[in-house]
Amino acid sequence: MRIADLGLARLQQSLAGRGLYLRTGPFTSRIQSPIASVARGIESLYRDFEVADNSSFYDFHCELRAPRSHRRFYRPQVLFLSDRRSVFKPLACQQAYPMLEWGLNWCIANQVPYRLVLHAAALERNGKALILPAPPGAGKSTLCAALAHHGWRLLTDESVLVDLATNEVSGPARPVSLKNDSIRVIRESCPSAVLSTPIADTLKGAVAHMRPPTDAVHRSHETARPGWIVFPRYRPGASIQLKPRAAGSGFMQLIANAFNYAALGTRAFHSAGRLAEESACFDFTYSRLDEAMQQFDRLADGR
Amino acid sequence: MDADTALRLALARPESMAERTTAEWAPLLAAARESALLGTLWHLADDAGLAEGLPEPVASHLWGAALIAEHRSRALVWELHGLADGLLSRMSPGVVLKGAAYLAAGLPNARGRLANDIDLLFPRNEVERAEKLLFFEGWSGTHHNVYDQRYYREWMHELPPLVHQNRGTTLDLHHNILPETFRGHPDPARLRQQSQALPEPFRFRILCPAHLVLHAIVHLFSETEWDRGLRDLYDIHVLLRHFSTRDGDAFWEHFVAEAEALNIAWMAERALWTANRLLLTEIPAEPVKRLARARAGIALRGLGRWSFVHGLHTRAGSITPRRDAVARGMLFLRGHWLKMPAGLLARHLFHKAFLAEKPETATAQPQPEQHG
Numbered sequence: 072m073r074i075a076d077l078g079l080a081r082l083q084q085s086l087a088g089r090g091l092y093l094r095t096g097p098f099t100s101r102i103q104s105p106i107a108s109v110a111r112g113i114e115s116l117y118r119d120f121e122v123a124d125n126s127s128f129y130d131f132h133c134e135l136r137a138p139r140s141h142r143r144f145y146r147p148q149v150l151f152l153s154d155r156r157s158v159f160k161p162l163a164c165q166q167a168y169p170m171l172e173w174g175l176n177w178c179i180a181n182q183v184p185y186r187l188v189l190h191a192a193a194l195e196r197n198g199k200a201l202i203l204p205a206p207p208g209a210g211k212s213t214l215c216a217a218l219a220h221h222g223w224r225l226l227t228d229e230s231v232l233v234d235l236a237t238n239e240v241s242g243p244a245r246p247v248s249l250k251n252d253s254i255r256v257i258r259e260s261c262p263s264a265v266l267s268t269p270i271a272d273t274l275k276g277a278v279a280h281m282r283p284p285t286d287a288v289h290r291s292h293e294t295a296r297p298g299w300i301v302f303p304r305y306r307p308g309a310s311i312q313l314k315p316r317a318a319g320s321g322f323m324q325l326i327a328n329a330f331n332y333a334a335l336g337t338r339a340f341h342s343a344g345r346l347a348e349e350s351a352c353f354d355f356t357y358s359r360l361d362e363a364m365q366q367f368d369r370l371a372d373g374r
Numbered sequence: 375m376d377a378d379t380a381l382r383l384a385l386a387r388p389e390s391m392a393e394r395t396t397a398e399w400a401p402l403l404a405a406a407r408e409s410a411l412l413g414t415l416w417h418l419a420d421d422a423g424l425a426e427g428l429p430e431p432v433a434s435h436l437w438g439a440a441l442i443a444e445h446r447s448r449a450l451v452w453e454l455h456g457l458a459d460g461l462l463s464r465m466s467p468g469v470v471l472k473g474a475a476y477l478a479a480g481l482p483n484a485r486g487r488l489a490n491d492i493d494l495l496f497p498r499n500e501v502e503r504a505e506k507l508l509f510f511e512g513w514s515g516t517h518h519n520v521y522d523q524r525y526y527r528e529w530m531h532e533l534p535p536l537v538h539q540n541r542g543t544t545l546d547l548h549h550n551i552l553p554e555t556f557r558g559h560p561d562p563a564r565l566r567q568q569s570q571a572l573p574e575p576f577r578f579r580i581l582c583p584a585h586l587v588l589h590a591i592v593h594l595f596s597e598t599e600w601d602r603g604l605r606d607l608y609d610i611h612v613l614l615r616h617f618s619t620r621d622g623d624a625f626w627e628h629f630v631a632e633a634e635a636l637n638i639a640w641m642a643e644r645a646l647w648t649a650n651r652l653l654l655t656e657i658p659a660e661p662v663k664r665l666a667r668a669r670a671g672i673a674l675r676g677l678g679r680w681s682f683v684h685g686l687h688t689r690a691g692s693i694t695p696r697r698d699a700v701a702r703g704m705l706f707l708r709g710h711w712l713k714m715p716a717g718l719l720a721r722h723l724f725h726k727a728f729l730a731e732k733p734e735t736a737t738a739q740p741q742p743e744q745h746g
Contacts, residue, residue: 099431101400125397126395126396126397127396127397128396128397128399128400128429128431128432129400130400130431130435132400132401132404132690151742154404154407154408154689154690155404155689155690155695156408156689156690157739158739158740159739159740159741159742160739160740160741160742162742169742169746170742172746173742173743173744173745173746174742174745176745176746177742177745180745182407182435183438184435184438184439184441184442185434185435185437185438185441186438229745229746235441248746273743274741274743275743275746278746331442334442334445334446335441335442335445336445336448336449337445338441338445
């Protein structure tokens with residue numbers, strides 16, 4: 072059964088009751104929340120995702136609810152709980168849905184010790200993975216959203232999973248987070264993209280999430296071989312430039328962007344090392360999305 | 375079966391893990407994660423021949439946690455080598471305590487255990503010399519204000535924690551196993567006299583078996599925060615089983631005699647009861663009988679036992695969260711009551727509430743947007 076088959080009423084019922092068991096790629100999350108905007112967000116953005124029955128195993132247990140204090144009435148707030156423990160500072164209640172997305176990202180970053188977890192976006196084409204690690208503001212998510220509508224299969228916008236033994240790359244194929252100007256850019260350049268209503272005034276400005284393409288969701292169990300590691304940089308007015316980067320320096324950037332590199336030690340070292348060696352590494356500067364898409368087409372075709 | 379019961383059963387009888395249903399596994403893992411016992415469960419399942427038969431995602435979570443514990447252990451052993459070969463070699467060898475000791479001595483509870491920091495015991499008049507020497511190897515103090523300095527140096531059994539400036543490892547220098555101000559005060563010379571040399575290449579010592587278990591007991595049963603208490607109770611359980619299997623009655627004889635000599639028979643009595651009750655630790659009748667003298671009066675005994683049982687529940691897996699919260703509150707008060715005489719306690723709590731700087735933001739909860 073998928074979210075679309077469930078309908079909003081039953082979705083709300085499971086969220087408010089024993090929880091919604093949501094499958095995203097290799098993970099199952101048990102999500103509980105009485106908040107209406109959380110249910111509406113899931114209904115719209117996770118439409119194509121599978122729902123598991125509630126005797127299934129789940130990897131993460133998340134709950135979004137009001138604090139048990141006066142802040143449930145006065146300027147209401149929302150808490151994110153993982154395994155019944157609040158892990159973040161509370162946010163204003165209207166930010167409940169983005170908080171679910173950030174919370175699920177936190178779960179993957181902190182509770183998946185059996186994969187190397189990279190803070191990066193990833194997409195697949197012809198069985199090969201394109202990994203886009205980048206600091207915030209580099210245009211990683213914008214590129215990722217555009218590529219997901221331009222012949223590439225979305226693996227993840229935020230957390231790349233690397234198998235420690237085989238180096239297969241995968242991701243949960245969850246919604247892509249877009250901020251401020253990139254919301255408008257994606258609306259204009261990808262007319263078929265479905266975006267949530269932007270929520271203004273978060274710490275990052277306006278935030279909206281993009282529904283992952285149906286095909287990416289249905290194939291989210293398929294892994295990919297390492298292909299390319301591209302470090303993007305958005306520079307207004309710049310012409311596109313793709314410059315090879317040495318594997319060693321690509322490796323250093325990879326581990327700087329790995330959540331659990333230090334915790335896993337030697338295994339993470341070898342895994343990241345093989346990943347950098349098996350991939351072609353590049354630095355990529357761009358300002359116009361259409362030019363960037365053509366560049367990635369050429370990359371995929373080996374031109 | 376509820377998650378906490380299933381977790382305790384898995385620790386006491388690893389073969390019980392074979393009976394867990396898929397629906398039972400997820401909350402069991404959450405409870406184990408909270409208690410820092412995931413890696414331990416992997417080794418227990420593996421030793422019981424169950425690793426192959428575990429549901430795949432369960433095996434992944436357990437195996438991954440064991441990887442992290444293994445890496446952390448390796449790093450800790452590496453630090454121990456460095457400490458042994460460094461300036462501390464100018465002093466008579468210190469005694470390694472707790473996690474690092476289990477690791478260095480290869481005790482069975484060390485596998486899969488997430489060891490956090492290094493604890494070393496020196497005589498009181500040498501401990502500040504060790505601190506000075508370690509400064510030149512990059513270890514420096516964390517608590518800089520006058521009150522905290524006085525709190526540690528006058529009232530506690532350890533110096534303010536040292537942190538390595540490059541690697542962030544924490545090192546605690548102890549001169550006793552309980553605060554100076556604690557009710558009932560063990561003689562640290564007794565601990566050091568009976569300590570044993572660790573096998574080469576570690577130029578450190580380790581407490582004798584009876585003291586090793588008693589220290590694990592003291593560590594949990596004097597605590598104000600019981601958050602990872604189940605892991606501590608599991609240490610007590612495994613160490614008791616290991617030494618009593620190896621040394622038989624001689625171990626128990628020595629254990630009871632030392633508990634009495636160190637003035638901590640009352641804590642040992644509570645620990646044996648709790649370990650037997652929650653982890654089915656086998657304890658012969660004789661030590662129970664001899665320690666019965668150290669029992670609390672009937673009313674307090676019931677209340678104490680109730681709070682130990684509930685305080686050892688996890689937040690993730692408990693089915694009695696409200697009662698657990700009451701128990702945690704009682705254990706918090708009990709821990710402080712034991713730690714300091716009433717006057718000093720009132721002064722300390724007043725300082726913490728009104729005068730102390732609030733804890734640094736590093737320990738506070740992060741902003742969720744960092745994960746977007």
